[in-house]
Structures are given as C-alpha cells and as structure tokens.
Amino acid sequence: xxxxxxxxxxxxxxYAGMVAIVLVTCAIVFLLTYFxxxxxxxxxxxxxxxxxxxxxxxILSALAMLFRGGVDALMMRVQLAFPDLNFLxxxxxxxxxxxxxxxxxxxxxxxxxxxxxxxxxxxxIGARDFAFPYVNALSFWSFFFGALLFNISFVIxxxxxxxxxxxxxxxxxxxxxxxxxxxxxLGLQLSGIxxxxxxxxxxxxxxxxxxxxxxxxxxxxxxWSTLVTCFIIIFAFPILTVALALMTIDRIFGAQFxxxxxxxxxxxxxxxxxxxxHPEVYIVILPAFGIFSEIIATFANKRxxxxxxxxxxxxxxxxxxxxxxxxxxxxxxxxxxxNSVFSVSTMLIAVPTGVKIFNWLGTLYKSKIQFTTPMxxxxxxxxSFVIxxxxxxxxxxxxxxxxxxxxxxLIAHFHYVxxxxxxxxxxxxxxxxxxxxxxxxxxxxxxxxSFWLFVIGFHITFFPQYFLGLDGMxxxxxxxxxxxxxxxxxxxxxxxxMGAGFALFVLNIYYSYKTxxxxxxxxxxxxxxxxxxxxxPIPHYNFATQPTVKELDAFHDMKKRGETTYDESKLKPxxxxxxSGQPFIMMGLLFFSSFALVFEWIILSAVFLVAVLVMMGIxxxxxxxxxxxxxxxxxxxxxxxxxxxxxHTGS
Amino acid sequence: xxxxxxxxxxxxxxxxxxxxxxSELRVLEPxxxxxxxxxxxxxxxxxxxxxxxxxxxGLFGYMVFKYRDRPGRGNxxxxxxxxxxLKVEIIWTIIPLIIVTLLSIPTVDTLFDLEKPPQSxxxxxxxxxxxxxxxxxxxxxxxxxxxxxxxYLHIPTERPIEFRLSSAxxxxxxxxxxxxxxxxxxxxxxxxxxLQADEEGVYDGRNSNFNGEGxxxxxxxxxxxEDTAFKEWVNKIKNEKPELxxxxxxxxLKPSIIGEMAFSNTHLEWVDHGTMMxxxxxIKRHQNAYEKKLHLKSLDKADAEEEGDADEAQ
Ligand code: HEM
Ligand SMILES: [Cu+2]
Ligand SMILES: [Cu+2]
Numbered sequence: 001x002x003x004x005x006x007x008x009x010x011x012x013x014x015y016a017g018m019v020a021i022v023l024v025t026c027a028i029v030f031l032l033t034y035f036x037x038x039x040x041x042x043x044x045x046x047x048x049x050x051x052x053x054x055x056x057x058x059i060l061s062a063l064a065m066l067f068r069g070g071v072d073a074l075m076m077r078v079q080l081a082f083p084d085l086n087f088l089x090x091x092x093x094x095x096x097x098x099x100x101x102x103x104x105x106x107x108x109x110x111x112x113x114x115x116x117x118x119x120x121x122x123x124x125i126g127a128r129d130f131a132f133p134y135v136n137a138l139s140f141w142s143f144f145f146g147a148l149l150f151n152i153s154f155v156i157x158x159x160x161x162x163x164x165x166x167x168x169x170x171x172x173x174x175x176x177x178x179x180x181x182x183x184x185x186l187g188l189q190l191s192g193i194x195x196x197x198x199x200x201x202x203x204x205x206x207x208x209x210x211x212x213x214x215x216x217x218x219x220x221x222x223x224w225s226t227l228v229t230c231f232i233i234i235f236a237f238p239i240l241t242v243a244l245a246l247m248t249i250d251r252i253f254g255a256q257f258x259x260x261x262x263x264x265x266x267x268x269x270x271x272x273x274x275x276x277x278h279p280e281v282y283i284v285i286l287p288a289f290g291i292f293s294e295i296i297a298t299f300a301n302k303r304x305x306x307x308x309x310x311x312x313x314x315x316x317x318x319x320x321x322x323x324x325x326x327x328x329x330x331x332x333x334x335x336x337x338x339n340s341v342f343s344v345s346t347m348l349i350a351v352p353t354g355v356k357i358f359n360w361l362g363t364l365y366k367s368k369i370q371f372t373t374p375m376x377x378x379x380x381x382x383x384s385f386v387i388x389x390x391x392x393x394x395x396x397x398x399x400x401x402x403x404x405x406x407x408x409x410l411i412a413h414f415h416y417v418x419x420x421x422x423x424x425x426x427x428x429x430x431x432x433x434x435x436x437x438x439x440x441x442x443x444x445x446x447x448x449x450s451f452w453l454f455v456i457g458f459h460i461t462f463f464p465q466y467f468l469g470l471d472g473m474x475x476x477x478x479x480x481x482x483x484x485x486x487x488x489x490x491x492x493x494x495x496x497x498m499g500a501g502f503a504l505f506v507l508n509i510y511y512s513y514k515t516x517x518x519x520x521x522x523x524x525x526x527x528x529x530x531x532x533x534x535x536x537p538i539p540h541y542n543f544a545t546q547p548t549v550k551e552l553d554a555f556h557d558m559k560k561r562g563e564t565t566y567d568e569s570k571l572k573p574x575x576x577x578x579x580s581g582q583p584f585i586m587m588g589l590l591f592f593s594s595f596a597l598v599f600e601w602i603i604l605s606a607v608f609l610v611a612v613l614v615m616m617g618i619x620x621x622x623x624x625x626x627x628x629x630x631x632x633x634x635x636x637x638x639x640x641x642x643x644x645x646x647x648h649t650g651s
Numbered sequence: 652x653x654x655x656x657x658x659x660x661x662x663x664x665x666x667x668x669x670x671x672x673x674s675e676l677r678v679l680e681p682x683x684x685x686x687x688x689x690x691x692x693x694x695x696x697x698x699x700x701x702x703x704x705x706x707x708x709g710l711f712g713y714m715v716f717k718y719r720d721r722p723g724r725g726n727x728x729x730x731x732x733x734x735x736x737l738k739v740e741i742i743w744t745i746i747p748l749i750i751v752t753l754l755s756i757p758t759v760d761t762l763f764d765l766e767k768p769p770q771s772x773x774x775x776x777x778x779x780x781x782x783x784x785x786x787x788x789x790x791x792x793x794x795x796x797x798x799x800x801x802x803y804l805h806i807p808t809e810r811p812i813e814f815r816l817s818s819a820x821x822x823x824x825x826x827x828x829x830x831x832x833x834x835x836x837x838x839x840x841x842x843x844x845x846l847q848a849d850e851e852g853v854y855d856g857r858n859s860n861f862n863g864e865g866x867x868x869x870x871x872x873x874x875x876x877e878d879t880a881f882k883e884w885v886n887k888i889k890n891e892k893p894e895l896x897x898x899x900x901x902x903x904l905k906p907s908i909i910g911e912m913a914f915s916n917t918h919l920e921w922v923d924h925g926t927m928m929x930x931x932x933x934i935k936r937h938q939n940a941y942e943k944k945l946h947l948k949s950l951d952k953a954d955a956e957e958e959g960d961a962d963e964a965q
Contacts, residue, residue, distance in 0.1 A: 090947035333842035364714035399761035402832020472828030
C-alpha cells in the first residue's frame with residue numbers, strides 16, 4: 001500500500017483536520033511535559049479503577065465526540081442551505097452523515113450516559129465502587145479506543161460512507177470497497193465489548209451491592225433506569241456483535257452472508273441491525289428518563305409522582321422495545337399482516353411513555369418549582385419530547401409510514417426524541433451532578449443563556465423538517481431542490497443557534513472553574529438521594545459508613561432524622577482495589593489489532609491479538625486483592641471534609 | 652419566568668409561518684387514490700396528535716406557571732409528600748390505550764387495502780410496469796406493450812399501475828410522493844406496489860433509500876396522461892425507438908448517472924433481477940466499477956454525465 005492511499009489526500013477540509021490534530025497533539029504533549037504531568041496522568045487517570053474518575057473520562061470523551069458530531073452536522077447544514085457553494089460533494093456528504101450518526105449515537109449519547117451512571121449509580125445505592133472495578137476500567141478503554149479507531153478514519157484510510165445503518169449490499173465489499181466500512185465495523189465492535197461489559201457490571205453492582213436495607217423498590221429512579229437499561233444492553237448488544245462479526249467476515253475473509261452473490265441475504269442485515277438498533281434507542285432514552293425524574297423531583301421539592309408506575313412503565317418499554325424492530329422497514333414488503341402486528345406493538349410503546357409524561361406533570365402538581373438550569377432542561381424536555389413522541393406514533397402507523405419513511409419527517413422525529421430526550425438529559429445531568437464531580441456549580445447565568453440558545457435553536461432546526469418531509473424531501477440528499485430552499489435555510493440558522501449554545505456550555509465550564517464559589521457541603525441542591533449524603537469532594541471510598549436505608553428518597557429521610565453517612569463509632573477499615581495499567585495496555589493492543597484488520601493486514605492483526613490473549617493469561621494469575629484504608633485515615637479525611645473540629649490533631 | 656409560555660408561543664408562530672409559507676405539501680395534496688388513502692389516515696391521526704399536544708402543553712403550562720416558587724408563595728397548595736393517585740393513574744393509562752386502538756383500526760384497514768389495486772372507475776386490470784433500480788438509474792419495462800424506458804415513465808390516468816419492484820444491485824425504494832407511499836427495490840426478490848394517478852400531470856419520482864454516491868440523482872419523472880394519449884405514446888416508442896441489446900444493457904448497468912432513454916423491447920428478455928437467479932447479474936459484471944468515484948457536485952444530471960465522460964476519456 002502506498003502512503004498516498006493510506007492517508008486521505010487531496011481535500012482541503014481534511015488537510016485542515018490533519019493540521020488541527022497535529023497541533024492539538026503537540027500542544028497536549030508540550031503542556032504535559034512542561035508541567036511535568038506525565039506521571040500524574042498515568043497514576044491518577046490512565047490506570048484508575050475508581051468509578052468516579054472513569055465517569056469523568058467518559059463524559060470528557062463524550063463532549064469531544066459531541067463536538068465532532070456537531071461539526072459534521074454544521075457542515076451538512078451549510079451544504080443544504082447553500083448548495084450553490086459546492087461546499088461538499090456527494091461523496092463527502094455521505095461520509096459526513098455516516099460519521100455524524102454513528103458518532104452521536106455510539107460515541108456520544110451512550111458514553112455520556114454511561115459516564116453519568118458510572119459516577120452516580122454507586123453513590124445512589126450507597127456502594128463503594130462497581131462490582132468489578134478492573135472490568136470497568138477495561139470497558140472505558142475499550143470504548144475510548146473504539147472511538148479513536150472510528151475517528152481516525154477521516155485522515156487515515158477514508159471514512160465509512162454507507163450510513164450509520166450500513167445496509168447491505170451497499171456496505172458490502174463489492175459496493176463499498178476500501179477500508180472505510182471496516183473502520184465502522186471494527187470501531188463498533190471494539191467499543192461494543194465495553195458496553196456489554198458495563199451492562200453486566202452495573203447490573204451486578206445494582207443487584208448485589210446496595211446499601212443494607214435498600215429494597216429494589218426503594219432504589220432511586222435513575223438507578224432503576226440504569227438497571228433496566230443494563231438488561232436491554234445484555235440482550236441487545238450480542239445481536240450487534242454477531243451482525244458486525246458476520247459483515248467483517250464477509251468483507252475481509254470473503255464469506256457471503258449479506259452479499260448479492262452466492263445466495264447471500266442482504267435483508268438479514270437490516271433485521272439484525274434493528275433487532276439491536278431499536279432497543280439501542282431505548283438504551284439512550286431510559287437513563288435520560290431517569291435523570292429527568294431525579295431533577296424534576298428535586299427542584300419541584302416534592303416526591304416523584306407514581307414511582308411504581310414509573311418503574312413498571314420502564315420495564316414495559318424495555319420489553320416492548322424488542323418487539324418492534326420491523327417498524328424501521330415497513331416498506332420492505334413483508335405484507336399487511338406482519339406490518340399490522342408491528343404497527344400495533346409500536347404504538348403500544350406510546351402508552352407507558354405517556355404514563356411517564358403524565359407522572360412528571362403529576363410531580364409538578366402542588367409542588368414548588370425552582371428554575372435552576374438543570375430544571376430548565378428537564379422542563380423543556382416535556383413538551384419537546386411530546387412532539388417527538390406523537391410523530392413517532394404517526395410513523396408507527398405503517399400505512400402512513402410508506403409516505404414518511406426515509407424522509408425528513410423521520411429525521412425530525414428522531415431528532416426530537418434524541419435531542420430533546422437524550423441530549424437535554426446529558427446537559428441537565430451534567431449540570432445537576434457537576435458540583436458532586438468538581439466541587440463547584442456551573443454558572444447559572446451563562447448556563448441559562450446557553451440553554452435558551454440551544455433549545456430555541458433546536459426547534460428552529462428540526463420543526464421545519466417535518467414539513468420538508470411532507471413535501472417529499474428524502475433524507476441523505478446531498479443537495480436541495482429550489483422549492484425546499486426556504487425551510488432548509490431556516491433549519492440551518494437554528495443549527496448555528498444550537499452550535500452557539502453548545503459553545504457557551506463549554507465556555508461555562510471554564511468560566512465556572514475560575515469564578516464559581518466552591519461547595520462547602522456535599523448537599524448542593526437539597527437532594528433526596530444518597531449521592532448527596534457524601535461530602536464534596538467525594539472521598540475515594542465514597543461512604544465512611546454505609547447508611548441503612550429505610551425509605552425511598554433515602555437521604556431526604558436521613559436528613560429528617562438527623563443522620564449522616566459518617567458514624568465514627570461504626571468505622572471499620574475499608575477494602576479498596578488497586579489501580580492497574582493493564583486495562584489501558586490491553587485495550588491499546590486490541591486497538592492495534594483492529595487497526596491492522598481494517599487494512600486487512602491479517603498477520604499483524606493476529607500478532608496483536610495474541611499479545612492481548614497473553615495479557616489476559618497473565619492477569620488470571622494476578623492475586624492482587626487490593627488494600628485497606630485504615631480507620632485513622634478515614635477519620636482524618638472525613639473530619640476535614642465535614643469541617644468537624646478535630647480533638648486528636650497530630651495523633 | 653414563563654419559559655413554557657415563550658416556548659408555546661414560539662412553536663405556534665413557527666408552525667403558522669411554515670404552514671402559510673408553503674401552501675402545497677406533496678404528501679398532503681395527493682393526485683391519486685393511494686396517496687389519498689394515506690393522506691386521510693395522516694389527517695385522521697393528526698387530529699389525535701393535536702389533541703394530545705394541546706392537553707399536555709396546557710397541563711404543562713398550568714403546572715409550571717401556577718406552582719413556580721415565588722416570593723410570598725408560602726406553603727399554600729404545596730404538598731411535598733404527595734406521591735401518587737391510583738385513580739388518575741388508571742385514567743391516564745386507559746385513555747392512551749383507547750387512542751392507540753382508535754389509531755390501529757384504520758391503520759390495519761388501510762394496510763390491507765394497499766395490498767390490492769385501487770378500485771378504478773372503469774374496472775380495468777392494472778397496468779404492469781417492472782421498475783428496476785440499478786446504481787443510479789431506473790429501468791421501467793412494460794411487458795404487455797413490449798417497451799422499456801430509462802429514468803422516466805408514462806402512465807395512463809384512472810387506471811391502477813402494478814409496479815413490480817426489484818434492483819440490479821443496491822437496495823433502493825420507489826417513491827412518487829404525489830401518488831403514494833414507497834416500497835423497497837431489492838435484488839433477487841420482487842415487491843409489488845400499487846399506485847394510480849387520477850389527475851394528469853408530471854410528477855417527481857425518486858429513489859428514496861440511500862444507496863451510495865449517485866443516490867441524490869437517481870430520480871425520474873412520471874407523465875400521467877389520458878388513456879388515448881398514453882397509447883399514442885406507446886406506439887411512438889414502439890415505432891421510433893431502437894431495440895435494447897443485452898450488451899448495451901450490460902453497459903448501462905454500470906454504476907453511473909445517465910439521462911432519459913427509451914427502447915422498443917425490454918430487458919426482461921434476458922434477465923429479471925427480481926428472481927434469485929438475477930441477483931448477481933450486475934455485480935458479476937461490474938465488480939470493480941465501484942472503486943472509481945463520480946465527483947458529483949449538483950443535482951444536475953447533465954453535469955454528472957459530462958464528469959463521467961471526462962473520466963472515461965482519461
Ligand atoms: C413514542 C415512542 C416512539 C415511537 C412510536 C417511535 C416510532 C418510530 C418509527 C415507526 C420509526 C421508523 C420510521 C421509519 O423509518 O419510517 C422510528 C425511527 C427512529 N426512532 Fe422512533 N419512536 C419512538 C420513540 C423514539 C425514541 C425515544 C427514540 C430515541 C431516543 C427514537 C429514535 C428513533 C431513531 C434514531 C429512528 C430512526 C433511525 C434511522 O432510520 O436512522 N424513537 N421511530
Ligand atoms: Cu427483501
Ligand atoms: Cu425503532
């Protein structure tokens with residue numbers, strides 16, 4: 001292979017991207033060297049198994065991916081508003097919408113939520129870490145390297161261009177030659193390992209490590225949403241793993257599962273993809289529901305309305321989400337009976353979803369609403385999501401869907417649910433738990449400004465798209481006809497509003513770091529659940545003494561009874577796991593193995609794979625079982641954090 | 652703080668400006684019975700959706716406004732420990748269930764109707780047209796008339812058309828928004844789509860399912876005309892146009908953008924891509940043609956053809 005084939009050449013935009021990558025990398029290397037932070041980076045972050053730090057790394061990576069996906073989106077919007085500029089040609093446009101979709105769902109939405117789960121769930125259930133902290137680190141690095149692999153495709157080898165759905169036969173070796181599609185397959189495969197492992201890890205954590213006394217139906221609602229999500233992950237992700245593997249074998253080893261030749265079955269891919277893909281959209285919405293529920297209850301200063309109904313509706317949604325995948329291809333000609341069945345099952349999902357909406361409204365009833373920034377995001381979610389939901393039901397009516405399918409109507413629907421649902425929740429959750437993570441709040445004024453820019457921009461961007469769809473504009477068109485100019489232009493203006501909102505959000509992180517007052521208590525918002533019972537910053541062992549839970553809203557209850565999570569008389573040494581560099585190295589090796597496979601360098605790939613297996617072997621003989629935090633250390637830490645006067649100074 | 656109100660006003664203003672801005676939306680102004688059925692279903696569902704939106708937005712606005720925390724609010728109307736009410740929870744589960752039922756019935760009904768040719772006034776048999784997609788063009792074969800067109804078609808009005816859809820390579824979808832919904836074209840299998848035009852006119856049709864570089868340009872026009880005019884057109888094609896040869900056809904299958912053409916025979920003589928036998932016909936011949944890119948910059952097919960020719964010359 002020639003170097004000019006290895007690197008993508010001849011495109012000014014991509015050259016600019018390369019220059020930016022080189023500059024940023026140099027800057028990071030320089031800063032780390034100048035401030036002598038390499039050791040710190042390794043010891044504190046790359047080797048950590050602490051769920052709170054891993055969570056922060058997830059969220060930082062997700063924000064970076066939101067930026068990348070957002071730039072993709074703005075480029076598409078510029079092209080659609082000013083087609084005469086010839087800003088992007090067809091091939092470019094195809095690559096960009098493919099990476100936009102994949103990055104946003106797989107490398108932004110899911111990791112963002114998993115990051116929040118990482119930080120919050122163990123705290124909410126009064127646990128000291130995940131059930132398997134080492135595996136948790138492994139999961140993060142698998143996601144990180146998967147994302148890296150996918151993202152370098154645009155400068156090395158070329159981006160995938162068959163859509164985030166990658167339908168065969170288009171995505172097969174014959175119609176999409178070259179390494180682009182392999183990046184998609186292996187990037188997703190690599191990060192999928194982490195997602196599945198996290199699903200299992202969190203499920204075990206929630207089932208086995210709850211504080212004494214906490215029954216399942218006393219768990220905070222966000223923890224419940226995480227548990228339900230874990231079940232979806234565990235049942236859905238293996239389908240994706242198999243589907244990706246089959247297509248990889250097709251493309252690289254010449255099998256014919258999904259090909260036009262050799263009696264392959266291209267339609268099988270669409271089925272497998274959506275058997276994972278529909279549950280996947282619920283993987284990213286259920287945790288969002290959980291986040292909104294927590295925030296709405298907190299800032300309405302009221303108990304969550306219909307807690308049990310909320311939980312059961314999530315369980316029902318999760319179950320139904322496996323029974324509707326055909327609605328993504330009603331137009332495949334499966335016949336009226338099949339389409340009828342899937343139409344009805346699809347619309348049925350709206351019932352538990354509606355129940356949740358009304359329960360949120362019920363929570364607001366006779367409450368006392370404080371309009372903090374996280375609450376604003378959560379309130380804006382309700383009406384926006386309803387628009388996305390009702391248009392979802394319209395899409396679920398198969399006979400009408402023949403007209404909506406593959407059009408901008410569909411695009412508007414899923415952005416209304418994914419942005420108003422998942423993205424609003426990510427912002428809301430980050431702002432809500434931010435003081436727990438970083439010891440200070442985000443500035444409310446800037447936060448609100450960025451909120452309004454983003455939300456108004458969002459509606460201006462996507463509302464017109466319903467009408468473009470009804471006028472027959474198909475999705476994935478790289479250029480627009482004159483009759484669709486006005487609406488597209490409006491849409492592009494809105495997109496820049498969203499971009500400005502996001503920029504302000506990021507700016508606010510820096511601004512608040514400089515100016516926000518530091519938190520003095522651990523309970524920043526008068527919270528109701530156990531994460532607020534820890535001091536801020538959270539000691540690495542989380543809870544000095546595990547609380548005994550008697551009620552839903554455990555911390556609310558403890559505050560009423562004047563209890564804390566620090567009872568000096570009950571202190572015992574705490575057992576904690578040691579940090580390890582193995583997860584980082586192991587996944588790094590797997591990254592090189594996958595990278596080699598992308599270019600079909602089979603032997604090199606196998607060598608790295610063997611190295612990974614050897615490391616696994618070594619790890620299985622590893623008898624390191626952690627260390628103990630001594631009572632004296634705990635005392636010192638807690639007294640200092642809680643501002644208790646210390647009568648034994650120097651002891 | 653009346654975030655909700657601002658939002659609602661904005662949305663309303665917005666929808667109004669958009670609705671008045673574009674008077675004619677293809678899907679809501681159908682020109683035939685299939686599209687008409689679908690439009691009726693859409694409008695029917697829209698009423699329910701509007702109802703839901705009005706109720707939820709109303710309740711939402713009320714709650715947010717009434718129960719906001721404000722100086723002097725005190726503890727009036729504040730019940731922090733209230734956590735449910737079985738009666739209202741049952742009500743708001745049952746009402747959505749009823750709505751779903753009311754939406755399901757006409758949906759299922761329409762679904763079964765769409766599997767049959769629309770009832771036409773003169774009870775004629777449907778006109779059969781094989782619509783075959785090939786990267787990135789359309790072949791329309793009229794087996795009864797013995798003619799074939801590329802990237803455009805003529806149909807008689809007030810007579811059902813039975814499209815037999817298939818593809819020579821990637822998966823596509825035939826969509827003529829003014830006449831009705833779409834269906835997929837897949838290699839190695841055949842799907843049937845019934846459409847009908849009741850009004851004369853020229854309608855835009857396209858592939859709506861993304862299938863690679865030339866996707867945006869895989870469009871065609873439908874000329875719907877009275878039966879006599881249609882018959883005249885058929886005769887003209889039959890008498891004036893050349894025969895398509897298999898070699899020429901194979902050349903046309905190559906991934907490319909081309910203009911309109913017509914022939915006085917059909918490619919069905921040698922291959923039907925809608926059968927398992929036909930599914931690898933094109934890919935066997937053009938396996939390596941996908942390495943080359945077309946560099947498409949606009950929706951103008953003439954530009955794209957030139958670009959293709961330039962490549963050829965090199
Ligand atoms: C009220 C509940 C919902 C219903 C009834 C519904 C229904 C549908 C239907 C029928 C489609 C396929 C339409 C077509 O391709 O023609 C669709 C597409 C989609 N929906 Fe939903 N949906 C709902 C909620 C959601 C949620 C909560 C999410 C994610 C947060 C979501 C994300 C998506 C995505 C991403 C697609 C399009 C994927 C693609 O083709 O690229 N939907 N929805
Ligand atoms: Cu099929
Ligand atoms: Cu779905």
